[in-house]
Amino acid sequence: MADDPPYIAQRPKRADGARNYDAILAAARKAFEAEGSDAALEDIAARAGVAIGTLYRHFPTRAALVEAATRDGLAHLIARAEGLADEDDPLAALTEWMDCAVHHISTFRGLVGILTQSMYDEGTPSHAACAAMHSSGADLLRAAQRAELIRPDLTADELFDLLSGAAWVRENARPGQDDGSERFLRLVLEGIVVHAPPPGR
Amino acid sequence: MADDPPYIAQRPKRADGARNYDAILAAARKAFEAEGSDAALEDIAARAGVAIGTLYRHFPTRAALVEAATRDGLAHLIARAEGLADEDDPLAALTEWMDCAVHHISTFRGLVGILTQSMYDEGTPSHAACAAMHSSGADLLRAAQRAELIRPDLTADELFDLLSGAAWVRENARPGQDDGSERFLRLVLEGIVVHAPPPGR
DNA sequence: ACCTGAACACCGTTCAAGT
DNA sequence: ACCTGAACACCGTTCAAGT
Numbered sequence: 001m002a003d004d005p006p007y008i009a010q011r012p013k014r015a016d017g018a019r020n021y022d023a024i025l026a027a028a029r030k031a032f033e034a035e036g037s038d039a040a041l042e043d044i045a046a047r048a049g050v051a052i053g054t055l056y057r058h059f060p061t062r063a064a065l066v067e068a069a070t071r072d073g074l075a076h077l078i079a080r081a082e083g084l085a086d087e088d089d090p091l092a093a094l095t096e097w098m099d100c101a102v103h104h105i106s107t108f109r110g111l112v113g114i115l116t117q118s119m120y121d122e123g124t125p126s127h128a129a130c131a132a133m134h135s136s137g138a139d140l141l142r143a144a145q146r147a148e149l150i151r152p153d154l155t156a157d158e159l160f161d162l163l164s165g166a167a168w169v170r171e172n173a174r175p176g177q178d179d180g181s182e183r184f185l186r187l188v189l190e191g192i193v194v195h196a197p198p199p200g201r
Numbered sequence: 202m203a204d205d206p207p208y209i210a211q212r213p214k215r216a217d218g219a220r221n222y223d224a225i226l227a228a229a230r231k232a233f234e235a236e237g238s239d240a241a242l243e244d245i246a247a248r249a250g251v252a253i254g255t256l257y258r259h260f261p262t263r264a265a266l267v268e269a270a271t272r273d274g275l276a277h278l279i280a281r282a283e284g285l286a287d288e289d290d291p292l293a294a295l296t297e298w299m300d301c302a303v304h305h306i307s308t309f310r311g312l313v314g315i316l317t318q319s320m321y322d323e324g325t326p327s328h329a330a331c332a333a334m335h336s337s338g339a340d341l342l343r344a345a346q347r348a349e350l351i352r353p354d355l356t357a358d359e360l361f362d363l364l365s366g367a368a369w370v371r372e373n374a375r376p377g378q379d380d381g382s383e384r385f386l387r388l389v390l391e392g393i394v395v396h397a398p399p400p401g402r
Numbered sequence: 403a404c405c406t407g408a409a410c411a412c413c414g415t416t417c418a419a420g421t
Numbered sequence: 422a423c424c425t426g427a428a429c430a431c432c433g434t435t436c437a438a439g440t
Contacts, residue, residue: 016404020404040431041432041433042433049407050406051406053409053434054405054406057405062433075408113373119373154388155320157381157387158384161370161381161384162385164373165370165385168370169341169365169366170370172318174321184434185368187355187363187392188388188389189392190392192388192391201313215423218423220436242414242415253415254417254425258422258423258424263414
């Protein structure tokens with residue numbers, strides 16, 4: 001009774017297929033950034049110079065297209081966590097990663113929502129990437145907690161709530177204004193760090 | 202060159218009009234709560250027992266319908282701020298209000314986004330309500346800052362970023378799970394309160 | 403194996419006709 | 422002043438025909 005696994009787009013091997021696949025992805029990324037995750041698929045196909053059926057052949061659902069469009073970015077984010085694990089200061093490492101994460105999960109309007117859903121819906125194309133991201137973040141969190149730099153009662157789920165809140169604010173920042181998510185994160189951070197005990201103790 | 206003011210729905214005086222207006226609003230609230238702010242307008246009309254044209258007559262845009270559906274809730278929130286202004290403990294007052302605000306601005310999926318847009322788009326039906334809400338919150342914030350209970354560098358805009366971040370997390374909480382926005386707010390609060398100086402000073 | 407585009411469905415929005 | 426529902430437009434999605 002296993003529900004079939006989510007569809008993950010694959011780059012075709014045949015030359016014309018690969019070319020179209022790439023063109024669609026490039027057009028999708030551009031459209032998502034400009035119009036958000038609900039950009040018109042017909043426009044994306046048109047801009048990629050393919051018929052609408054071709055888009056559907058490679059990416060049968062919008063979720064599959066979003067997954068493919070954000071795949072590299074999320075992979076980079078996960079790799080970054082590995083790199084930061086060796087850092088001397090685990091709080092600095094966590095902070096740096098959170099900043100990086102906020103940027104990657106809010107590259108276009110609607111992404112945080114999709115990823116948040118994917119976090120707990122296994123039938124979703126982005127679920128695997130989200131799960132990997134979750135465990136990357138959890139590792140950095142645990143390290144900072146072991147060093148007693150982050151309050152011990154903070155769970156990884158709570159960390160991701162804070163992260164997605166910050167990302168949503170960034171996604172929805174008024175166009176002209178600077179985004180305010182750095183400030184948001186810094187304020188949040190003050191709430192989760194272990195405050196130094198009074199001196200002489 | 203004044204752009205015309207945003208359309209604000211008014212309850213008609215004629216009996217049949219008023220009846221339909223109420224029925225549409227009731228159906229809309231139910232639909233928004235179940236399906237989010239992009240619920241199908243045709244369904245709402247059908248459930249209210251009116252033709253689609255009647256819905257458009259009373260609420261020419263989706264934004265006008267959302268404004269009307271959330272009008273009472275936001276008015277209540279603003280009144281609550283007035284009441285809390287006389288509180289002894291201005292930090293408790295602010296905390297209580299933030300909790301209340303988070304609940305009101307996340308009654309259905311998509312609301313926070315609409316209200317956030319309305320905050321800085323004057324041509325939007327909910328703009329007036331948002332502006333009133335903003336100044337209500339700013340008053341409570343200033344009181345808490347005068348009492349040196351909230352860090353003095355926190356701006357009202359930043360407070361609303363934190364608020365809408367919390368509301369978004371609540372909106373998007375996984376269905377079964379408890380929403381986690383209380384926890385979110387409590388963590389955020391730790392980041393913005395003035396921490397007691399070491400004793401004996 | 404991949405591409406095309408017509409066809410269908412769904413839903414938002416308008417408007418002429420009616421009470 | 423208000424209501425109705427047909428009409429149109431737009432866009433998502435499928436699929437038969439083609440290379």
